[in-house]
Amino acid sequence: MSAQRPKILIIGGGFGGLFCARRLAKADVDVTLLDRSAGHLFQPLLYQCATGKLAIGQISRPLREEFAPYPNVKTLLGEAIVLDPDAHTVTVRRPDETEFVIDYDVLVLAAGMRQSYLGHEAFARWAPGMKTLDDALEIRQRIFTAFEIAETLPPGPERASWLTLAVAGGGPTGVELAGQIREVATKTLANEFHSIQPEEARVLLFDGGDRVLKSFAPDLTSRATQALTELGVEMHLGVHVTDVRRDGITVTPKQGGPDQQFAARTVLWTAGVEAVPFARHVAEVLGAPTDRSGRIQVEPDLTVAGHPEIFVIGDLAGREGLPGVAENAMQGGLHAATCIRRDLEGRPRRPYRYRDLGSAAYISHGHALLQLGRVRVSGYLGWLAWGLIHIAFLTGVSNRVSTVATWLASIARPGRFHRAFMLGAADRPEQRYTYSTSDLPAEGHAPGS
Incomplete structure (x- = not known):
């Protein structure tokens, strides 16, 4: 870790990234929390939102609002696309497809998993x-x-x-x-x-x-x-x-x-679930083994072998006994932050121990x-x-x-008060009207393709 105030880059604003940033919010470090949606989502209640039980605002919160009281935590919107472990930089794509670069001393990868269609x-x-x-x-x-x-x-x-x-x-x-x-x-x-x-x-x-x-x-x-x-x-x-x-x-x-x-x-x-594309890129660049779903093999302290400055937490951490649940992400985030704090104090890191809640x-x-x-x-x-x-x-x-x-x-009263839904307009191809002819497969494609 450099002699200057350490730069901590956390990729992903889910449970792991959120809890890691919270633990570092008053530490002598500069934290950048990067997320592709700029908000924290409580995924375990998504189905309640999908079926009208809860509103969007009840299961999500802007990261800027969450960390506004902490001057050492900066939140940015963007999608990580390229890791350069030698230069200690990550290239990020903005929503308008332009790019910028973030440098780091410590990287915490908490990008999570995405839906897998098992090869289909x-x-x-x-x-x-x-x-x-x-x-x-x-x-x-x-x-x-x-x-x-x-x-x-x-x-x-x-x-x-x-x-x-x-x-x-x-x-x-x-x-x-x-x-x-x-x-x-x-x-x-x-x-x-x-x-x-x-x-x-x-x-x-x-x-x-x-x-x-x-x-x-x-x-x-x-x-x-x-x-x-x-x-x-x-x-x-x-x-x-x-x-x-x-x-x-x-x-x-x-x-x-x-x-x-x-x-x-x-x-x-x-x-099914699988690693997000950036996580697969990280594994390839670092030469880290992965499992079939793309989880990255980690050391006992949740870092990548040969890279003590790179933590992998939450669903992406490939280690026996670590489930893909919110509690593991929360605990992993707290563990990574604790390791960073111990580094600052010159104390040795401890191995991660997951506690089943x-x-x-x-x-x-x-x-x-x-x-x-x-x-x-x-x-x-x-x-x-x-x-x-x-x-x-x-x-x-x-x-x-x-x-x-x-x-x-x-x-x-077991009612559902958030059932409103929107359908697209015929003159806005990017907002298609559900089940319209634009949904049909292109001519010559096989069914389901």
Whole structure:
């Protein structure tokens, strides 16, 4: 570390970057926090935003607002594209596609993961993921538009396809999303239409495993399965989604057998994650090993071998026993900041130790799962615990207060007060009108391409 005031560059304003910058906010360092959206997003509640339960402002906060009180923390908008480890610089692309360069003494890579389509990138055209605010708003648009379009159609296969919504991936996000969609259909929209019965909408959940929520104890997943079944979610396990088209999907049984076709005009993807492009670039430049998803192998202190000035934290840290959850990112951010502080004090760094704070999954209003060591709670008690845990981790006092108010209101009345969605204009090709002819594949392309 140089004799001058050290320059700390943190790439990514998620949980890892946020907690790292917070811990360094009053240290004798200059911190630059770079993020491609200039805001912190509480990803675990994205599906609540997508289904109209929470507003955008209740799960996100501008980084400038967060760090305004701290003169040694500077936040910048941009996307990191090139790392020069010898010069200790990172080249950044602005939204207008011009570039600038940031130099650093210590780099903290907290860029996170993005949605993976497991080698089928064409699926993204028809099946949005669940990683960003844009994803949540697109999913909200697709869910509620599906019911609106069905209302204009006569009874028959076409209407049925619009009233069939498919979710790929039986992890926490997929389960939470499927449960919320059924609640939208059976409760929120139940008495608002004249031609259709929203509660007749089918919600299909597909996963390659033999049970949903595989990271939870078997007894909890059994309760989750029962709760989903009672909601009306149709689960199809032991299958891979092998094609996604404008008008439906194809699934293939893992154990062999004929493919199955499902006519579904709304498909949502939660089945996998992979490293963002810049993280793969960093690994290549540094010669660091990665796993299949692009996670970068790190040393015990979360630095890259041969580069003690470069930390990799959160979902990108490839080390046994580190899960891709918010708690790991938070703890990793605090650990990197502590290492930097110890360097300043001339003290040795300590290895990173992840502390499991438990897992939680929201099934429906009044029903959630919580697993913390040997403590396993489900049902209404699990729902209360789920809400309190998520609220406790929200960023900023104003966010906590507003979300507590919204959540408490939902206990008495399980309504959805943030269902507004926007559709594009015909004269604005960059803001396409959903499901228009511009969505159709180019002539000569194979289905799903």
